[in-house]
Amino acid sequence: MLLQQLINGLMLGASYALIGVAFSLILGIFDMLNIAIGEVFMLGAFFGLALVTRGMPFLPALLIAMVLAGLVNLVVERFAFRPLRGTPPVIPLLSSIGFSMLLTDTAVNVWGSERTQFPPSVRVLNFELGPILVSSVQLVILGTAVLLMVVLHLLVERTKIGRGMRAVAENPETASILGVDARRVIVTTFFASGALAGAAGMLVGLTFSVISPFIGIEIGLKGVVAMVVGGAGNIQGAMLAGPILGIAEVLSVAYLGAVYRDVVVYGLLILVLVVRPQGLLGAVERARL
Amino acid sequence: MTLSDYHQTLLLLTGINILLGWSAYLPLATGQLSLGNAGFMAVGAYAASLLTVQQGWPLTPAIVVGALLAAGLGVLVGFPALRLHGIYLAIATLGFGEIVRTFFLNFERTGGPMGMRGMSGTTLGMVWAWVLACGIGLFVLAHARLGLSLDAVHDDEVAAELIGLNVTAVKVGAFGAGAALAGLGGGLYAHHILFIEPGTFNFLESITMVLFVLLGGMRTFWGTIIGAAVFTILPDLLRFLKDWRGAFFGALLVALLIARPWGLLPRRTLRIPLRRLARTGG
Amino acid sequence: MLQFRGVSKHFGGLQAVADLTLAVPAGRITGLIGPNGAGKTTVFNLVTGVFPPTTGSITFEREELVGRRPHQVVRLGISRTFQTPRLFRGMTVWEHVLVAQNHRPGWGGGLVLRGARGRALLEEAREALDLVGLWDARERPAAALTYGDQRRLEIARALGAAPRLMLLDEPAAGMNPAESEALLRTLEKVRAAGVTLLLIEHDMSVVMNLCDRVAVLNFGQKIAEGAPAEVQVDPAVLEAYLGTD
Secondary structure: OHHHHHHHHHHHHHHHHHHHHHHHHHHHHHOOOOOOHHHHHHHHHHHHHHHHHOOOOHHHHHHHHHHHHHHHHHHHHHHHHHHHOOOOOHHHHHHHHHHHHHHHHHHHHHHOOOOEEOOOOOOOOEEEEOOEEEEHHHHHHHHHHHHHHHHHHHHHHHOHHHHHHHHHHHOHHHHHHOOOOHHHHHHHHHHHHHHHHHHHHHHHHHHHOEEOOOHHHHHHHHHHHHHHHHOOOOHHHHHHHHHHHHHHHHHHHHHHOHHHHHHHHHHHHHHHHHHOOOOOOOOOOOOOO | OOOOHHHHHHHHHHHHHHHHHHHHHHHHHOOOOOOOHHHHHHHHHHHHHHHHHHHOOOHHHHHHHHHHHHHHHHHHHHHHHOOOOHHHHHHHHHHHHHHHHHHHHHOHHHOHHHOEEOOOOOOHHHHHHHHHHHHHHHHHHHHEHHHHHHHHHHHOHHHHHOOOOOHHHHHHHHHHHHHHHHHHHHHHHHHHHOEEOHHHHOHHHHHHHHHHHHHHOOOOHHHHHHHHHHHHHHHHHOHHHHHHHHHHHHHHHHHHHHHOHHHHOOOOOOOHHHHHHHHHHO | OEEEEEEEEEEOOEEEEEEEEEEEOOOOEEEEEOOOOOOHHHHHHHHOOOOOOOEEEEEEOOEEOOOOOHHHHHHHOEEEOOOOOOOOOOOEHHHHHHHHOOOOOOOOOOEOOOHHHHHHHHHHHHHHHHHHOOHHHOOOEHHHOOHHHHHHHHHHHHHHOOOOEEEEEOOOOOOOHHHHHHHHHHHHHHHHOOOEEEEEOOOHHHHHHHOOEEEEEEOOEEEEEEOHHHHHOOHHHHHHHHHOO
């Protein structure tokens, strides 16, 4: 029933929010879209899988998966973004698409193209909150997502490196004059973006219990939609739009049928881009000369 | 000398890929990156197939209608696309392509997820006749004043508008013409491959079309010929890569963009018309 | 030739142009001056239809410009240059002037060398490049030009559009005295070719030597108008310039 659907949508949306934030971080600060984040997400799920099947408990597995995912994103930065600095943003976008293809195919070769079971790594307890059934798994997912976003928020708003990130987002030339270390900002941002995507991967593995090397492609697009709907480059916007998108998707499956699911999602994307391109909370426009 | 069936097929596919590459090239020439041309390809493919299989139409008129429908859709999409630039346009076209694919996934008349079969008739000569015709058109465009208009819109829309160019017409026109070429390629492809399903026209296909343009160099239309040819023939030569072909092409794309060899190519191949003029004018 | 009547432009809370009424006479060179941020470039954008005025009308030879899209304004006979040159980086010098002719009726649409009309246009393009002194550089890529040459190319391109009125946005910006001298001569030649000029300029020597009439804007309002010598000693003008120092 409706409330249950809303909860399910919220769970799904938590992952979308994380991916959306991962996109917004890079777009808002560097004006570039890293499509490969979808594959970083997928790799996060597989890294988590590898660790959990070896008996590692949830939390350490999550953290290590996040670190590994962050490192993968740094590799993407090294080859798809750094050498293409100064070119129009579509060029690095295309390069990140190339990376996406590379990573997907590599994953297929390493782990096979079939769907793989994600073993339950959290003790499943079910709680009844009135008319709704909530499982401990869902609480873990929601809690982790919220925690990560709070941590990110603190990073961006309260730390020195966060100030650097905001300065570069505002105006990179001024930022460098003011002594902001561009390299550190780049590394931090890409690492954080990758780590969030990797975390989302593991959480989705937990949600659906099955993963495959192809989950990155779909989630990539959904994450972009979440970002655009919330406001391109706007981190808070992505946090808001993620759940909205998740709920919209779940409701459309429940009431319109599964076939319309993608139409709703992509239709929302186009609607926002054409009618209100700045999204719900306003896009973060990097000052361009 | 007759080519083996195998080589004929390769040549035929190369021709279709050239048309598809040009479909991505035209909007790109006006500064618009479209990642949704598979959607236009699908429209052309399904429309032509419906006409031949269910209405008994002869092949060429059916393909033409398919291309025109795709063009119409392209113009329709081209107008709201004017408001978007760069990556936002790319994302929106990507979404559009996915919407078209989802539409055909649910469209019973074309078989839904089961796809359509029963098409046939594409020949090597037919494909290359189209390639030649379109190629001549593009050649003329590249060396005519209209080609200059496209270049101006590509380089600076604002300045182009302020020397009197109707930027809207140029951009929407390029978008629609690109869609027509994709629809044409789709129709030809459907009647070669004998069976199509919505999964054929996915995001990967759209990206591949852009890859043809990139491989050959974004600045000239004939570069796309090289890109399409290489991309069609190479997978076969690289058979040893087997399951790693996708990874290889992804890595190739990344490497190409880093190396950017096309930066060295001049935009206009034959400067003859201008040179002759320069002598008489000087 | 160009008539502003009660033209105002608001951007949100900011008033960029306030109740501007101004007549730009044909055949003359009119200057539009004023401190930075006075709204001068906004006036140009209003004329060329980049955005519409909040109120008022702008007529060009009796034709209302408000409501027209930029390319339509250009086709009526107005072209412009920009504060910083906006050239077509992938095109040669030649091609800039040629493409500016594309909007004109009867350009043939086909290959560059087609028929008498085509040759006439090519001849005109050559004259435009000759006027600014870039004929010898015609095959050079625009991206390779020096700053001064880029500004000259902008003028040649604007000429290619066959304007009766040309708007020049700070044509002398960034030029040394020798270059400004050359610019003066070029613009005189443009005027002699029958083009009315309206220019925004900060370089007072250019304004004094070139303009027949000058209008002064401050905070979006016209505070003075007249011959350069008159305006130079107008107390309101002096206050606007000196007061902001």
